[in-house]
Amino acid sequence: MQSSRPNRLVEYLDERIRVRSLMQFLLAEPMPGGARWAYVFGSMVLFSLIIQFVTGVMLAFDYGGTPDHAWDSVNYIDHLKYGALPVGRLIRGFHYWGASVMVILVGMHLLQVFIWGAYKRPREVMWLVGVVLLALTMVAAFTGYLLPWDERAYWGTIVGTNMMGIIPVVGPVIKSAIRGGTGLGALTLSHFFAIHTMVLPSLFITFFVLHMVIFRRVGPAGPYKGSVSELEHKKEFFYPRQVLMDSLGMLFIFILVGTLAILFPPGLEAMANPANSTYSPTPAWYFDWIFQLLKLIRPEIAGVLGIPLIVGILLVLWPFFDKKPERSPFKRPVVVSTVLVSLVIIIVLSLKAEAGYKPMVDLNRDAMARGKIVFDHSGCIGCHMLDGKGGKVGPDLSEEGLVGHTEHWLITQFVNSKSHFPNSPMPDFTFLKPDQLKDLAQYISSLGRAGWPDPTAPSPPGHGS
């Protein structure tokens, strides 16, 4: 159908692999009702998956998948520069934010298919394959979380795998099989790395191809309103208008992920420390609502087993339960409003969970440095341990910054610790000036967070010496 200008490469390939009819097959996909912006979500999901593949391979180039090197290698990637361009941080940022954006896009794609009623006969199998792809996305997000082997990764995975361990009978077996032992260690990291970089990509490709094959067999569902002849009249092919719309959607996603990667580079917390008893782990934001819901459900097992089971069963069985051919969301008010209400509940729970995490104090480097001098001159080290040095009367302060006390709480603690802990033996440091107290609070808040082990060090020591 295309105006075929003579092109020798096309001629060559057409004679040998019949490229014209192949392209014709790929591009001349009929779209009842014409091209629409509403159809770009599927392509956006695919594009975010491609970003993950490309940047993931790049990260794997320089990653060392053992507990004694994983953190070093991620830190090394974070400091990789080409000239002035921080390429390592950029690529890691793309992978990090790409994951979040992919989770959102998968959610939007699923929601749209649901509201449009596009999962109905004859597209039930395609829906099921989509549910598998959703599950793969979640597993990818969970396994990728551990790989930097920092505190957040370590403790998040401890909690995540412990939750699996609660499942009756099979739980402990699953947990130790995934961990490769009772605790988190070298085998856990290898297992997660293999799942994340070998198992999941192959499954992603397989199920994506299946999704597409089914899609081409049954065709797009099209708009939910409009008569057959009307849709036929407005019919277009996938190429060129929808292709252009899809590529603009992809460009939008690319710019979004790139902006996030540049403005908010993913941090790297201190290296995982299994002995740290004060760290309060938080899940990745897309698991927030589950985290919050789990707090509300007692006994715990009901939530741990119940939530994924109910969500999974609902997703799998829904198209077989809801068999009415009506597709318009306005004629299915109960179902559609239930889904929208659940969405709102999920968003509210997520926001609540985020607000529940103790926010970290904003740090100022100069104040931190001044605070370190106050710390050294006030004799704090006489009672408190800091990176293995100091007294044992008070608690270890090596990672105090991660506990999440506010500046106000810390200053109160310095001058009047009895107000927090009535039996505290800590002296009241009332001789410190208000500025000094503020600086000290800054320094204490930085411990275990910025730079490690010494937060006031200007930058990590260079390589090669």
Place this chain on the structure above:
Amino acid sequence: MSEPVIFRMGIPVMDHSGKQVGTLEQLVFNETQKKIVELVVRELSGLRRIPMELVSEVSPSVIRLTTTVTEAGLSRWPLFHPDEYEEVPSWFFPPGAHIEIGALVTLKPYDVRELGDQAAITRRDFMARSTLIVASMIGVSLVVPIAGYILTATQTKVADHWVNLGIALDSLPVDTPVAHEFFGTSVSGWMKVPVSRTVWLIHHSHPNTPDSTPEDQVLGMDSPLELRNSDPRLTVLSPVCPHLGCAPQWTPDKKEFICPCHHSIYQLNGKRIGGPAPRPMDSLPVRVEKDGTISIVYEQFVVGIPKKVRLS
């Protein structure tokens, strides 16, 4: 599955009463419904589109309609305009029907119908070009950081790292090379590995004679680092043969370094006197500390070329 319905082009189309009204010319396919929706029948007034609902029987020899056609012929039904339709690719053939190739047509896309072939194609070209531009924007902005990421290794400079060998110059024998082993650090990305290394230390009895000056220095092949850090009493030679990277061995009775691989032969000061090596043995920067101990920088050079080029 039942037998496919066979549509043969050119067969007579008869009305209810058995009167021939025309011949079958083509079939119109609806892609959304995935079925044949109209017949194109040729009669005297031209090509007419008759809906499939009016067909009562299809056989390889005749098609019968349910209605009776009057004197006016098929003029009740719309004319078939060939330029609104295009041929259906073979994989669209509807199931359960057998059609002779080239007989099935479908409606052209909306923009082609509305704007005509020519205008629609310019629009298509515009959209194709826009898509290409968008794709290139994404591709280029992704390829730049990736290429930089891969190429960072080529930019990484090896720091000049002084190693104190812990051996005093005075304790070395005179005019006899000593293979001194020490521990250095090999840095690969995020990993630092201690490695055992060897250098040849040559303590000269008569400094500043031609025999005791490293050949590299004589030929002016040294880098500023090596020029700044040299000592007439001492020559330090890399153990790596500049030919292909083997390890030349000192042969005391001949007073020569001889490489076991390809028999490159060097004198005490590194000067090549035989064999395929393209340059003398490489001398290394050296410094004698205040306490008389020897410090060196362990450098590595590209082998197989006449110039002394440091591996960055």
